[in-house]
Amino acid sequence: MMQLAEKTAEQFMLSTETFNQVNEILRELLASTRADFALFCDTNGNPITHHGKQHVVNLSGMSALAAGNFAATSEMARVIGEKEGFKFIFQEGERRNFYLCNVSYNFLLALIFEKTVALGLVRIFANKAVENLKGVLDKAAKAEQKASDFIDSEFGLLLGKEFDKSFSL
């Protein structure tokens, strides 16, 4: 069976159990590093969960940018002959720093932390968290429920009505 962390199919299903385990890993990561904020998203730019001080208001936008940034940087790695891509992206700000790394092929982990927090510390604990996240995602059983179980013709009809309501059509 293909494991979730390596799965390249177009549909991802994340169970509540896996979601809770991911949250626990993020909580531990913030406690270990004293980082302010952790965001877990997929490489398609979908936010999955986050923890910490809410510096990021637009999580969907942040996830889209993180995914785009990571993908663009991976292309740069390929261009210079780095077949495995870069291990992480680090951006240094006036007050806060930003750290982004991949969790297997399909997921990304982003961290925001104050200048007073050492990058080395963040790297060590982020690497540990990545290994833990991979373990959780690999163990996650293939979801029994498929999108087609709930996205049926009635769903399509109701979606059309909700869409019209959103735009007052």
Place this chain on the structure above:
Amino acid sequence: MFVNWALQEVNLKIVYYGPGLSGKTTNLEYIYRKIDPSLRGDLITLKTREERTLYFDFLQLEVGRIKGMKPKFNLYTIPGQVYYSHSRKIILRGVDGIVFVADSQADRMTENLDSLMDLEQNLIENGHSLQTFPWVLQYNKRDLPRVIPVSELNAKLNFHGIPTIEAVAARGTGVLETLKMAIQGVVGQVQKVI
């Protein structure tokens, strides 16, 4: 598609494709202005100094819960210029549905065709094809002089007989209808996969 059962969310990705200056960003800008602000995020645009899309534009919309699930739509545009090929491949990753924004002007037909071929090539690289993938064709800029008749656009671009819509994105004509059509196409595709 990404389903987060813990949050009861269904995330769908729709990409606005098409040649440079065909009106992809204009579509998103109109949607952004028109939708209830409580149901959308910020419109993120990564532009050059000349106001052309450099990497992508992004807008997330959501609608009310359906059968307990909260549908969220992640709308992206691609940079249309030929030399941004790598960026387009990246943005197409995980796409669920496509809106192809064609420029109706007679002198833009070559660009429309080139962009459509580029899309087909990129879809094939991701294991899809225009023949089976959910996409809609928007014939934009219908208000301009020297536009090609729809019958001719259909003959040249719509070789799979997919849904089409005439639009003037700058005025909002046909923009929401296009998005709704694309969303219904994605939902229809999920049902076909059963």
